[in-house]
Amino acid sequence: MNSIKIAKENIARLNTAITFIEANLSEKLSLEVIAEKAYFSPFHFHRLFKIAVSETVHHFINRKRIEKSAAYLLHQNEINTTEIAEKVGFSSLSAFSKSFKKFYGMSPSKFKKESPEKYSKICKTDSKNGKVTITFEQYICNINNALNWLKMNAKTVVKEVPRLDLAAISHKGKMEAIGSIYNKLVKWATPKGLMNNQTRMVTIYHDSPKITNPDNLRMSACIVLNDPIEIDGEVNLRILSPTKCIVSRLEITPYEFQKAWESSFAFMVENGYKKSEIDPFEIYYNNAAEHSENKFIVDLCIPIL
Missing domain, CATH: 3.20.80.10 (Regulatory factor, effector binding domain)
Structure with missing residues (x-):
């Protein structure tokens, strides 16, 4: 956080607000409710939040919702896109899809389809022309290497x-x-x-x-x-x-x-x-x-x- 202009006590209260936001992304989050949790007036809270976090409350909430939805798409394949939209607090599937595409440059369904290749460092390899190329054999090899490394270096x-x-x-x-x-x-x-x-x-x-x-x-x-x-x-x-x-x-x-x-x-x-x-x-x-x-x-x- 940029704490140059903000008292330490106010930083702690802002962090309380951020923790509340992250725990309640599925809910309707108004500026008034969040400010109250941190014991600020809405106006004062909005101004301090922008200084400390370098983005508005609205932008922060939207970004966290989109990033949380991306985590669902990466790790929980059994949840469909409509369910994800509800879990991260979007009022409709169309609103969710529009925001997601604006943030990641692709639809949620395309992100889910491409995520094993584009978003997994375990199975990513770079070819000579700079493009990411994946084969099933490479993926299995890299997974096995990772598991062997863990077995040799950790008690899990x-x-x-x-x-x-x-x-x-x-x-x-x-x-x-x-x-x-x-x-x-x-x-x-x-x-x-x-x-x-x-x-x-x-x-x-x-x-x-x-x-x-x-x-x-x-x-x-x-x-x-x-x-x-x-x-x-x-x-x-x-x-x-x-x-x-x-x-x-x-x-x-x-x-x-x-x-x-x-x-x-x-x-x-x-x-x-x-x-x-x-x-x-x-x-x-x-x-x-x-x-x-x-x-x-x-x-x-x-x-x-």
Whole structure:
């Protein structure tokens, strides 16, 4: 968020509004209702939101609805387009199709048909002339490579991850920039006695890089709270309810995270699991800077139905 002109307390309230929007995309979302959730007047909320998020409330809601529909098209083939339109809050199929085509440059049905080739990094290969070419053999080969990599590098189980109470700061923008947000969080947490050898950090991914423009990606940098604590400034309290997940425990370098996530999703698909609407997240068990090989000990968690 662009916080130059906005008090930290207001940033936290804006993040509360964003969380409310993302949890209620299927509902009719008025400016008045959202502003009330964040304890702002509609006028003041609209102005601050535009400054902080760099887009209007209306545009943000529409973008999140379209991106959520794209996730349905990618991961839940059994849901038809009409059902998806209803799930993401469009009043009619025609309105949904028009907005989707304006955003992605193609109809929802074409996106669904082409998505395995165009939107899956696992099975994408570039030919000499720059065009993406896919063969069934390449797809099977890449899936098998991903699964073999996961088997060699991770312990993967399906289990319920217990409730996590989190102190969180939101980040919007490129993934690699989240380090500065963690620096802020540590600076906030250290004088409160929250940083020690047992401290666990969590990154929540609210958007998929396959769907969302890198500049619009939203993540949350979090610290697991073992005891109740007063939250202040731009820090929010987030609660992850107990949820069934595919959990892959790895010890990896920063450069291996993309491969790890792709392989975990390959495991999900090949074993017949369906991703739920809960955002994927990582749980960190160490500080990589203190590791002899600069590796993270981390759980990659994919919530499933």
